[in-house]
Amino acid sequence: MKTSMHLKKLRPSLMVAILGLLLGQLSAAPVISQVQFPSQVGKYSKFEVTFQIGSSVAQNVQWPYDASPPAGVPAGTGISVDVLFSPDNWTTTYAQPAFYYQQFLDETRDGKPWFYPTGGFSWNGRFSPNKAGTWQFKIRAQDAGGSSESGPQTFAVTESPHPGFVRVSSRDSRYFEHDDGSHFVGLGYQASNLTETGFRTMQQNGIQLVRMWWTADSIFGSQWNPYVESRNSYLGYLPRTGLFAFTDNLTGQTSIKMRIDYEPAGNTDWFDGCRTLGVWGTPVEVKPNTDYRIKVTYRGFNITGPRNAAYPKYGFVVKTGGQVNTSFEAGSGTVLTNHGLDTPTSWGTLDGSWNSGGYNFLPYFFFVMENVTSGEVYVDTISMREDLGGGNYGPEIVHKPSMEHQNYFQQHSSYLIDKVVMWAEQYGVYLKPVILEKAEKIMRKIGFDGSFAGDNDAFFYGDYRNVTKVRWLQQAWWRYLQARWGYSPNIHSWELCNEGDPVSDRHFTMTDEMGKFFHSRVFGVPVGNGDGAKAAYSHPNAHMVTTSFWHSLPSDLFWANTRFPNVDYADVHAYISTGWQHNPAHETDAALYHLDYSADCRSNLDYFSAQRSLKTKPVIRGEAGIDRVTAQIENPDLARDVQGTWLHNYLWAGLDPGALHELYWWPNNRENQPGPDGQRGLHEIYRTCFDFLRTLPVNNGHYQDLQAGSSSQALRVVGQKDLVNGNAHLWIQNKQHTWRNVIDNVSISPASGTITLDGFSANSDYKVEWWNTYQLIVPGVSFRTDVVTASSTGMLTIPVAALVTDVAAKVVKANGSTPPTAPTGLSVTDIKP
Template sequence: MRHRTISVRTLVGVLFFGGWLTSLHAAPAPVAIGPHPAQVGRYEKLELTLTPQRTYDNPFDPCEVAIDLMIECPSGKSVVLPAFFGQDYERRDFPGDGKTVAWHYPVGRGTWKARFAPTETGTFAVRARLQDHSGQSLSEAIRIECVPSQNRGFLRVGRRDPRFLEFTQGEPFFAIGQNLAFIGDGQYVNVPRAEAIFAELARNGANFVRIWTCCEDWAVAIEARKSAWTRSWNRQSPIMPLPDGEGRCVAIKGADGTSIEVSPSHRVALRPSTSYTLRGRFKTDGATGLHVQVGSHRWYAPAKASAWEAFEKEFTTGESEYWLGRTTIALSGDGAAWLAELSLRETAGSTELLWEADTNRPVRGFYNPLDCFMLDQIVQAAERNGIYLMLCVLTRDLYMGALSDPNSAAYDQAIADAKNFMRYAVARWAYSTSVAAWEYFNEIDPGKPTARFYEELARYLDEIDIYRHLRTTSTWHPSARDCRLAALDVAQSHHYLRPGQSDFKDEVGAILAKAAFLREHAPQKLALLSEFGLATDKWGLSDHMKQDAEGVHFHNALWASAFSGLSGTAMFWWWELLDQQNAYRHYRPLAAYLSDVSFAGLTAATATTSNARLRVLGYQGSDRAYLWLSHQDAAWWNLVVAGQQPQEIAAATLEIEGLAPGEYAVQWWDTRQGLCVETQRVRCEQGRLSAPLPAVHSDVACKIARL
């Protein structure tokens, strides 16, 4: 069999898209919009299937093919929304080792789709526009009626107060939540477990979760190297340049029996009682052939010459065989072998199952199909449970090295690739009101000159993200520059309580210091402490957190951050231990307290108490105040490690200045139960209100409102 050298772009098509090859003609090919509902609710998803009459090498590349929706709104406004190419999967859940595992099997060869959430009621006219090298074409127009719904819309910077969030419809939103960053088959949290955690968070009043879609090969990563041959943390890789051509292959070198394992980061799903074909080509030097084993299926591929040889083997799965078994390829004889274009498909099908074996797939510009589908499911679970997501989208290490010189070609290419990525993200997930924010990077180097990168992405998103999702980023040390950058809507910081740090034993003080930094550099922006927790001096999970099974530091940090000036609670990192300790119960009291509260337009409270051991945090306006009072001796270290119970504070008095004269209701809240336990009627005279405190053992919250 004669073999030819295949380009990287063609390999993307051959190995993933089932051999879709472009055949460009003089006239542009039409695109059709599939069946659609007659109406959709406001802010709810309308999904349309688009069918171009032509196929493309790389449908992820908008320079090769771009499909958009051209939308005429009832108000007369026209908007353009990108569409996307993706692979659908069938999902089944099976019991695994102590947890449910999801089986995902591809359906078809991939489809073009558009997802649209109308933001106004009335009749929309929608066309699909296809642009490729041969020109442009438009579909016939369809009409969709948008009707009212209960959905409150997208999260936005508050119009009354830019320090806080609100929905499109104007209702206030305060972020209460945590990280659930790593979601993957090999992680503590997989998709079924994430769905269960979302439900538990919602049951306890939490509403905000930070998710990584940039985990490389250990969890969900939309754009990252996921290889059947190596892992991102391995120092050595068997992947090498082809010995006699363009591209890359896998090398096996050594004595007779030396083997390499085909080990994708995603378990490969198979159908029972189904015929499959494994194909590839190889070349040897000294070795006489290859021994191939797939689960219980074994065969030998002899080398006939020093030239490249093709091999192909068909096998049938058993009645209960749902996964690709252990797959190895071993040398027969001493020497070396080079393996290329390994492929696994149903014998009667064309969808590539072993796409991670492609050694020529680009790491930027290819969007991992199963990870994208998993993120679909995560977003849908968030929608079902009223959870809003900050998606950390770009894989930092694929871009950071290129962002050193803003005047370089590498920097320009990083911007171009990031724009393509964000186009795909907007097309696939921006419809969802549960997507609160795009976080470009997790903890990128704060010394990199990234301002131009963020500014160009912001301008691009202004064009394509018709819902105007929030934008943010994070750095591995606090970045005052990023806090001030107008292209970023949310200033954020990360902080851990670590031994040797001055704030290690005082979680409330640590929260206040980080909030003060963010508010100093972003006084009129959204601000989040988006990673927080107890850690070792080397950033690992602290045994103290395990010791603090009652979540003292967790409780105190949640309440302190809610009253610190931030736009949401401190977002804890150690989600596995939080889940095992059922820490979700700590969200419920705070959520109950905040259920009818808006901090918009309020200022830091001028409240004091008659006891110096009480620390007072909060907000006030002319006719109301919201306060949290904490016993300074009730810090986590004192209670959990030192075993020192704070002495009860009794007969103390609260004083607050700046309220308008009149009668006020003062409610005292139990922060463990989330209930008002005492209400006082107090008069404010000469700008000062004084109220007796109940006995304070650790902390208490207060609501003051003019009658």
């Protein structure tokens, strides 16, 4: 008896019955075969092995095997497949989970990516070896039928210049660094253009870190699923899912279905009377001039009609053409299926066909209550497959065919993320994905006992450190993340959720448990269950973890709390409007906006860390934006700043000791407004700042606040110094040179003065390398070097004359001596030809 390895969508009662039958008939362990792999890869490059597994009794190949899962999860349903790696003939072994992979044709049509399923599947294992030499691997599989292990295979790893994964610096934990100890600068923003062109632009301009929402790709869970209601109603920032915990009157079992409802008063119920496929997300690919079979499985109740007697047919249908607001009406659009009516004693189906004509992508398809006066349906699955004739059909083309979104990982968007990660690796960009949605409706409806219950965010965050059904499903997702993308050094970290509850101990505990899982448990290494139990295991492909909150920086409760040692860095969201400082001056002064929050976050986190004898953490401001104290919308006047002064000052203020890594939220001005080079977009502003920063070893453990003195109140000076090695860097700004003054054509008075730095070697010479922060022709080239001699008390005195905008400098030990000259003429921006 052969069991298909394709993911099957079965109603719970049928799944249990079939599982029991299979377990009674099959006892053989999984069979591993057709193993293919490269003979050589570079250090920190992807090693990918593909293989097949046969004779498995698993009913869901995307779930791990668990003989004793929590209540609500059927035992023994899945299969656990891991690839074991060793660089030293099995003295050391690293386990990396494998995953079930769907194959796609990969083309571009109509100017868009076109990924069409081939019907081929394989098991894949991905790993990035962290040292050169001879490595071995073997494959291990376990399901309810038993376990098996392949024989060892060998591959070679060559040296490469890759710096490795990103970690918290072991020498200065305000910063991140690579495995090789080099500083990770991490200039970046919220991702908006994740095409290869977008990644190339990032590389060209020193943009290293982007935050992206993988939840929006709807790989796992129900939020942002592709079936959009006709009214496009939202709950906060999330669209309504239309999902409902449906109890089958025939079996008494409850499962998730999509409810479509029409009331006698019209489309007035909470649940919409129409759901549309094709409005958002990646479009469904089709082959032109091809026949497709449509099949929808549903239960219908209380369906009455017709509303328009001129059209006698009524019911639940699939249709295309016309407009969504008229899709309820008979005669609008083209009906593609039968009219579904009540199904009191069994599951019903809509059956139909459609020819794609000249389309490469599916047009809008409406799943709608047509011409009814009332009624409701509960949709289980939606399927479209190529009609091959003779009762044969091609692979499923609908990206999310089952409404039980919690039970599988969507393969189409997974393949798209494969491409995104590949481009990130190719162009040296690092990704900070948000991996769960705090308002995930399915997980807020599954109680701690595994049964469906009323909506409660506690169910999502979990029963503290106990593994409930929801936590089990989340861990299955985390395992998939590590298996498919965890190999990549260009995953900066995993962010649990966007703006979760900032005072919830359940949220805090869940994040720490995620840290335990990603740092240790996913690799098969146990960790203590209680508070304060740290995962000490070191895996070469492990990543950092964090979360984010809708307000504040709860250092006392969470970031610097000894109960939660498995969270790697702090994340704060603070727009001018939503932050706690409420300073109107931030609306006009982007540098001050950064500096105030950087200093506040650093002092807060450092204080509570020191109180608990903990190392401090890096801090990323995962969302920020220049809006107004009274309104969370980007200040529209920024569009008038055609030189991007706001972004320039915002970035260069980052030379401060607070080390707040900034990820600006709004993309419009950054992507579309002209900058100093006169071209669309402000990306080049990042380039010069990156070139200045990338050679600074600020993670070496010796840097401290510059504590510069200034003879002029008109000058702002920020920076740091390394007195062990005699180095310093600083940014000097004329405080009047704000973006608001620039767009308002305010006359800026040149500022002059002397900058003093103490703590240097007495009577020693130091080179001051001046950088034009606006230099675009040859980015990052300094324009003059002076030599300054420290006084007998170790004081450096640096003159600045007639500064209209800003300037940066690096200070290093030097030989010889020439009198310093105050830089002048610093208000001119060199423009690319």
